[in-house]
Amino acid sequence: MSTDKENFVKEITNIEEDFAKWYTDIVLKAELADYTDTKGCIAIKPYGYAIWENIQKYADEKFKKSGVKNTYFPVLIPESLLSKEKDHIEGFAPEVAWVTIGGEEKLDERLCIRPTSETIISTLYSKWLNSWRDLPFVYNQWCNVIRWEKETRPFLRSREFLWQEGHTIHETAEEAKQRTLQMLDIYEEVIEELLAIPVLKGRKTEKEKFAGAEATYTIETLMHDGRAIQAGTSHYFGQNFSKPFNIKFQNREGKEEYAYQTSWGISTRLIGAVIMAHGDNRGLKLPPRVAPIQAVIVPVAMQKEGVKEKAEELYQKLSENYRMELDVRDNYTPGYKFNDWEMRGVPVRIELGPRDIENNVCVAVRRDTGEKITINLNEIGTKLQEILDNIQQNMYEECKAIRKKRTNIAYNMDEFVKYIDENQGYIKTMWCGNVKCENKIKELTGAHSRCIPFEQEKLGNTCVCCGKEAKHMVVWGRQY
């Protein structure tokens, strides 16, 4: 058994030594995804896709409760549409893939594969909208998008990824702004409750906002190695798209008015965030609520009479309320299986051997703490839920503790550089609001502004970079 363990650890790069390599090892060995012959695009394997389905289900229910309706818009967008909003095309043109031939003929106008769908959706909103009575449109689509990234990394930055993009139009600016923030709140719930990752909420700076938006709001997360991941964004467009796309309605006064618009999205990038926020040297570590397998039963001394049958019986019983797996593979030792399921991040392992059966118990082993708990078989049905709840809570707390440890306040650039080099993580500073300082900080430290947090703190009066009067408290960090 100990040899098995060592082999497993050897197969996975040490998390402290080379985090990037550790990440790739987990993605491949836990069979979440694989590289493909289409450069920069991955195949999401069943175990990885099941995580995405759990995220979708959780988010989609919350969306629908808030009045969101699902739709589907074309994946191909004519160039003339993409170009209608000036900032938008400038932002997206460099990373677009173009279809130039269809059905063996050269197209008159080339079509891009959607990098996002504001433009095509806006043309239809323009067509569908007449009166204030029609409003709001609160539509969403779950779909694939393409962005021609130069450097890719499974889940985190892929030329194709899956996401949801919500697009809404409203009668008033207030209502649209409210929807923008409402969706950010829902994202916060999804990521904190389901993925057990604490989030930082705030507004993006002008430099970091979405191409064409009036304001971009974000939820930021911090990974095990102290780098940040933008986990979801929600944009308020004002009338930036409704004007060029002519999305007009007759308002309550009988006058024509342009609608107020929002968009918001989360993507398969969240799978990357779950891996990087929680994983350790034993492999993947999944929060119970999002784990495709919540508990695995591994029979011990499976050849002994009655063991397999009892394991099967327990599996049937627990499957009624939990996402279960029963490992009766006859070509692996229990020790190998223990390591295998730990590496795959299953929150609880249930061991069941002849002695256990005699005593009418089983042994539950927590993936997060390694704790072994002997449980009466009559009680496992309810106890398991308690253990899963504890793990979920504990993983969230652990993640929060790491974030706290990795958050520093810097009052000048020397401190900024020192803290980020030593500790990575978030750096909190005051900032004058000038993009020149933002650029300079990026140059000196490699850190981007994560956001201007909603919860502002007063850390003095002067910008960390130029020393002039500060406008905001900003959180900075290196990013994936």
Next chain:
Amino acid sequence: MSTDKENFVKEITNIEEDFAKWYTDIVLKAELADYTDTKGCIAIKPYGYAIWENIQKYADEKFKKSGVKNTYFPVLIPESLLSKEKDHIEGFAPEVAWVTIGGEEKLDERLCIRPTSETIISTLYSKWLNSWRDLPFVYNQWCNVIRWEKETRPFLRSREFLWQEGHTIHETAEEAKQRTLQMLDIYEEVIEELLAIPVLKGRKTEKEKFAGAEATYTIETLMHDGRAIQAGTSHYFGQNFSKPFNIKFQNREGKEEYAYQTSWGISTRLIGAVIMAHGDNRGLKLPPRVAPIQAVIVPVAMQKEGVKEKAEELYQKLSENYRMELDVRDNYTPGYKFNDWEMRGVPVRIELGPRDIENNVCVAVRRDTGEKITINLNEIGTKLQEILDNIQQNMYEECKAIRKKRTNIAYNMDEFVKYIDENQGYIKTMWCGNVKCENKIKELTGAHSRCIPFEQEKLGNTCVCCGKEAKHMVVWGRQY
């Protein structure tokens, strides 16, 4: 009210006069989908997409129970991969869209947008498969595909459509064949139980089978106007893809063997089938199990005290168990609303006025028969389910009756031509198995072979076309 009714009828083309136009009217007026600036591609609106979500949910649960796991593979496929299987590329090359530019640079190798994913998935199966112990792979993806059709029609034939494509590999030919038929059975259940459309099951002829398949199995459906729609297909590939793609495994005897493969799919085309199979001159008619709104409450004399409140109360109560809508729009008359919801195919309308409230009743009106049923408000919670079940069953029976009326047996080509011109529908004949006869029948009648039904009947010994010895009973029909 009668004026409203007439207007509604006028807005929708008469179903007997111009079925194609009637169909387009329904798609647009019931707000199922709309045309877009991307030629040949539609936008699926919330009401249409909700139908698709119900189909997905129903099918996906059945898939998973049968051992299917969901995955996701790249939307872009390098040309060299698409070309590996000879029949496959020949079949699909004419209807493929090509990406030639990515990130402002011309690509070294062009990439097609998947018309189907056998090729890209096969390269990964080849990489993932080692031993018989790994088998079977029973994977599926819900995704979009592009086929560059010349003539398009919303849902039925669109350049982009949504579907699921299952791709499996197995240890033996028998197991693969069994899976092919198992999935066809699941499709039958989805279409008969959920969509209330009776299906005809059988094998496609050589001419009509999928490019690269050894055998294609199909479920065929008949529309209101007597034209056929292929509602789903399941393909057995044998080793046709595993050989060029090198999908090999070590078998139980320790020898290398090529895997046996299948694929199967249903698509948003089913939405078109539901419209065309059940609709009438009042508009769309949706089977209760797939209807996004199962019952709509329309308060009558809404301005009277207590009516709106009681309607709201009823809505809350019924929403616990049914997909409900409450129509309290104040700018439409009840009569307008009745017609509006009929046109949108909602199975049951519940009318509630002051007199009803006094008597503690409401009036349920069936969309399929027009029958009005007075129901005690204390009983509506359970009665509604009975009514919905009756409607579901009745719609299936009606559809079956139409199919029966539209099915003819032809013993010679004169009869064939006469029946199909008079009655459209299915023509049953004996056939020699020669593609020349199949082509000739197509030329003379416009009918394609639908399938060689599993349930064979002996209708004589000679081919309907050439008079030579017959091999099979075949069902023919004009198609969408």
